[in-house]
Structures are given as C-alpha cells and as structure tokens.
Amino acid sequence: MSTRLEALSAAYLCGLRAYLEAASEAGLAHAYELGRQAMADGLGLLDIAQLHRAALDTLVLPAAPADREHLLDASTAFFNELLAPFELSIEGYRAALTASEERFHLAVSGAMAGLWDWNPQTDEIYFSPQFKRIMGYEDSELPNEREAHFGAIHPDDRDRVAQRMKAHLEDRLAYDIEYRVIAKSGEVRWVHSRGQALWNASDTPYRMVGWILDVTDRKRDEEALRTSQEEMRRLSAHIQQVREQEKARIARELHDDLGQQLTALKMATSLFEHTADKDRGRADQHALNGLYTMIDNLVQSVRHIAADLHPVILDDLGLIPAIDSLVDEFSARYGIRVVRHIDADGISFNRECRIDMFRMVQEALTNVARHSGATEVVLDIERVDPHCIVRIVDNGRGAAQQGAKGRHSFGLLGMRERAALLGGEIRISTSPGKGFALTALLPLASIEAKPTP
Secondary structure (H helix, E strand, O other), rough: OOOOHHHHHHHHHHHHHHHHHHOOHHHHEEEEEEEEHHHHHOHHHHHHHHHHHHHHHHOOOOOOHHHHHHHHHHHHHHHHHHHHHHHHHHHHHOOOOOOHHHHHHHHHHHHHOOEEEEOOOOOOEEEEEEHHHHOOOOOOOOOEHHHHHOOOOOOHHHHHHHHHHHHHHHHHHOOOEEEEEEEOOEEEEEEEEEEEEEEEOOOOEEEEEEEEEEEHHHHHHHHHHHHHHHHHHHHHHHHHHHHHHHHHHHHHHHHHHHHHHHHEEEEHHHHHHHHHHHHHHHHHHHHHHHHHHHHHHHHHHHHHHHHHHHHHHHHHHOOOHHHHHHHHHHHHHHHEEEEEEOOOOOOOEEOOOOOOOHHHHHHHHHHHHHHHHOOEEEEEEEEOOOEEEEEEEEOOOOOEEEHHHHHHHHHHHHHHHHHOOOOOEEEEEEEEOEEEEEEEEHHHHEEEEOOOO
C-alpha cells in the first residue's frame, strides 16, 4: 500500500469511528474533505473501496449483530459523502463530453455532412439521417448495412475506395477520398469522405468513424471551369490559326486577283502606248474601254476584300441595313431563302456592339451554308425587354445536341465569346432531322447607345 493510501486509510478509519460514535454534520463534512484529499492525491475509486472495506472489517464486523445494521447505515452515509467529490467530477466530465458532442454535431450539421460509424470486427454500421439524405433516401429507407452504401458506389470507383480503406486499416494511411455514388433517383453524385479508425492493444481496428459530404456542385463547377479553360485554349489557338489563314488569303487575293489585274492593266497601257500612229485613232476607244473595265474590276476586288475585313456599310448605315445586305448576298450566293422578321426599330445599337452582332449573324449563316443542307432560314431580331433576341433557325438536317458541339465548334465558340463580351449568352436547340436553332440573348443595357446629355 502506498504512503498516501496508508495515511488516508488511517484518517478514514479515525473519521468513521468518530462518526459512528456520534453522527453529526461535522463528521460528514470531514468525510467530504477526505474525498477531496483522495482526489488530490490521485487515488481512484478502487483505492477508496479498499480502505472502506478495511474500515468495516475493523469497526462493524466485531460489533454485536443487533448493532450491525445501524452501523452499516451510518458507514454507508459516511462513505457516500466521501464519494461526493468523485461524483461531481464525473458529472463534470459527462457535461464536458456532452457539450463536446453537441459542438461536434452542430459543426457536422452546419457542414451538411452525413456520419457513419462502423465496427470492422462485426461489420455493424450506423448511417446518420443526413448520410441517407445525401444518398436520396429517407431514414427508414436505407438499412444500416455496409453493403447498402458500398453497393451504391459507382462501379468504376469501388476498387479505389476499397483500396484506400484497406490502406487505412492495415497501414494507418489517411482515409480521405472523393468518389461517385448512385443515388436513389439514379443520379450520379460526388461525395467527399473522411474517416478515422481506432485500434486496440493487439493492433486490431475495432471501430471507424467518419463522414461524407455532397460535393456534386463543386465537381460540376470544376468540370465546367476545366471545359471552359480548354475551350478558351482551343479558341485561342484557332483564332491564331484563322488570323494566319486570313493573312494568307488576303495575300493570295492581292497577288492572284489584284496582282494579275494590275499586270494586265500595265500591259494594256504599254500596248496602247506602242500602237502605231495610223491605228491610234481606231484603237483608242477600244483600248480605253478595256482599261476602264479592268479598273472597274480592280475597284470591285478592293471593295470585296475591304468588305470581308470590315463591312463599311456597318459604319455608314448601321447594323440592320448591314445585316439586310449580308442576307441578300447570302441568298444570292447559296440559293437559300431567308425569311426576315426584324423588329428592332426601338433599339439604338451602340457602335461597340455592332460588329459583334453582325459577326454572330454572319457566322450563323455561314454554318447554315456549310453544314445544314437547309433550303430556308428564318432570321428574327426583336426586342423583348430586358433583351434583344437574335434567332437563326434553319430547316436542315439538324444534329444531336452533343454532336452539334463538334459540327462547327469553333464557330459556336466564337459566337459564345462575342455574346459573353456583351453580357449575353448563346442557346442551341437541335435534333436529327429537325433543323438547327441558334438564339442569342443580349442585354439591352449592353448593346443600346447611351443617350447623350
């Protein structure tokens, strides 16, 4: 027996003897102080039970049988008072534990996490109601069975989850993983799961507790961001390629068209200069007519190249006349009828938006000519507050929604980019055999000219 326990045992025996001789509040107060001293000395309940038993053997057992019941009752009262500090301490621990559990549950509830608690030895498991809600189930619909969740993990992710769990239980590596689950509705959702196992003295895991958090929206946002970044990279590369191609096209036209016409003009001028005097009179008018024709062709070529680079009519007459001219040229070139419903008289388009809107219509019509096999196009431009709506619908072969992205993706990317610069968006509607509809929703606040003060 330790020195502290011996000293306390002697004090307890003395105090109990005095209390049995004359029960009093002072005696019970002395028992309470002995209990506080036992706690301060680091003695446990087993130590206290041993010294109480020894005191009973000394003070109660030798007594006459008629006195023992009274002595036992008094001893029990003294012993209970000695235990009071221990009971208060235990209640404090319980209260602290309860408060800690409440804080944990509040934190988990605030994070919308679903809890799970698993016994690896018996395979018993508990799923919280929030866990089941993440999976799309009511509390009573999903049984507390491990297979109920493991079977819902996406087939492509099951081995990865199982390997991570094994690595945690056997090698104590962190269990922190994101994987897909198939909810009750059949929807594929993403969850983030973390857990921590407990091991006994023989290094066997006997409990594992963790949570799952629905991260589907974050995953979708990340995928949308990756897709957008990839599209931007592809668009940037395509723009650079188109820029170089445009430079090459202009150079070819200047060389092949203007160059040839200028050469012919030079040769005609030289021939005119060397015409014999006797033939000069008859040849003058004929040669001049030929020169005039070449010059007219040269001017038309220059105008055509300039119009391709930037339509002058857009600056001179405005957006709607420029689109009308574009549509007339489109119909004449491709033989595709265009039905126009343009009701934009109430919109004063600002200078910055005109080229973007013109190019969107131009690209949409180009796509119709190249890809749709259509015989008719409907072009709508109208004001539907707070938007200006531009809609191009053809009666061509159409495409599946997914296939529509690849059919002329760079053209669509360019149109989406132009619409985004104006604060708007592009919407596509198509299906095989049902034509192709492209709608641009453009905020009036971005495209209307601001009134001058």
